[in-house]
Amino acid sequence: MLNGLLDLPVWGIVVGALILTHITIASVTIFLHRHQAHRALDLNPVVSHFFRFWLWLTTGMRTIEWVAVHRKHHVKCETEEDPHSPQIHGIRKVLWRGAELYGQETDKPETMEKYGKGTPNDWIERNLYAPWQNYGLGVMFLIDILLFGVAGISVWAVQMLWIPFWAAGVINGIGHYWGYRNYECKDASRNIVPWAIIVGGEELHNNHHTYPTSAKLSSKWWEFDIGWMYIRLLQAVRLAKVNTVAPKPVIGPAKPVIDMDTLGAVLTNRFQIMSSYYKSVVVPVLREEVKKANESSHELLRRAKKLLIREESLLNENAKQKLESALSVSQKLKIVYSYRQKLEQIWNNRGVSQENLLHALQDWCKQAEAAGIHYLEDFAQNLKGYTRASA
Numbered sequence: 064m065l066n067g068l069l070d071l072p073v074w075g076i077v078v079g080a081l082i083l084t085h086i087t088i089a090s091v092t093i094f095l096h097r098h099q100a101h102r103a104l105d106l107n108p109v110v111s112h113f114f115r116f117w118l119w120l121t122t123g124m125r126t127i128e129w130v131a132v133h134r135k136h137h138v139k140c141e142t143e144e145d146p147h148s149p150q151i152h153g154i155r156k157v158l159w160r161g162a163e164l165y166g167q168e169t170d171k172p173e174t175m176e177k178y179g180k181g182t183p184n185d186w187i188e189r190n191l192y193a194p195w196q197n198y199g200l201g202v203m204f205l206i207d208i209l210l211f212g213v214a215g216i217s218v219w220a221v222q223m224l225w226i227p228f229w230a231a232g233v234i235n236g237i238g239h240y241w242g243y244r245n246y247e248c249k250d251a252s253r254n255i256v257p258w259a260i261i262v263g264g265e266e267l268h269n270n271h272h273t274y275p276t277s278a279k280l281s282s283k284w285w286e287f288d289i290g291w292m293y294i295r296l297l298q299a300v301r302l303a304k305v306n307t308v309a310p311k312p313v314i315g316p317a318k319p320v321i322d323m324d325t326l327g328a329v330l331t332n333r334f335q336i337m338s339s340y341y342k343s344v345v346v347p348v349l350r351e352e353v354k355k356a357n358e359s360s361h362e363l364l365r366r367a368k369k370l371l372i373r374e375e376s377l378l379n380e381n382a383k384q385k386l387e388s389a390l391s392v393s394q395k396l397k398i399v400y401s402y403r404q405k406l407e408q409i410w411n412n413r414g415v416s417q418e419n420l421l422h423a424l425q426d427w428c429k430q431a432e433a434a435g436i437h438y439l440e441d442f443a444q445n446l447k448g449y450t451r452a453s454a
Contacts, residue, residue: 343438
């Protein structure tokens, strides 16, 4: 029994520990996150309860607690009420003490009441998972000892640290602090790496915050979401049903007149449109301006490249000053940046009627086509081709 029932070599024990932790990660991303918190997919009751049972064994987390904290994070993101924003609490605290912040929020009854609605409250939840919340960890400890022998103590320790570090620390911390952004949503979320395997797809955090109800977290062709792969496998054997995924732009021939269909497509695909605007208008204009700039202006323009696309609410005072300095030396760049702001205002004015939004979009395109900047004219023409019709 010293080596357990499996009697594995060291490398086998390592592989076994990684498999066990990966099942936990899959349970978090598929069940807690995409299924329970955002209702992006439905799961077969057997599959759903397996994930819930596994999380009781390996994390001691209750569904209502995880879901409530996560939903509040989305609603209050990057504010004083955000349970775990590194922009508020600091990256070190969230990275190394993320589980502590999570625990502090679960102790608030008002958070559970307001944000935990719709989570399991059946007999087994009330009589086992809730009152005996941490006993599953003890059961898992015995299972690890039985399977791996003395080495099972180390396997169990890895299991206990995996979610607190990778999910509560890395995703909640680094995922709002460092990485790349596909979309300029209004929070500081970032994609840590494009190959989302270690944390089941959660590394694609900017994609998720842009489209929180999407069951698929990858967006670009070169991004890989292993959690989505598992969902597709479950879907293939009819154990899962996908409810929503991020929209894909459908662009046809330019219409002579922008109509309600165009408006709907623009509002739906606004994040992709803004990304396209940056690549097809801002970048080529900036490139031309840098080439003809004098020595002092050259450096100002070069440093402003990332600031020209950044969500304005995320710019600090220093960044705003750098951006203003760059725009002051290039009238052409100032024009395309102002058109970007005007376009954003259209979909930010949600209190305005659809008719007024339609007129605003029509006016924007007319003015863009008459601005005398061919990149802007081409973009406006392309915008007229957006449609909600299926491809």
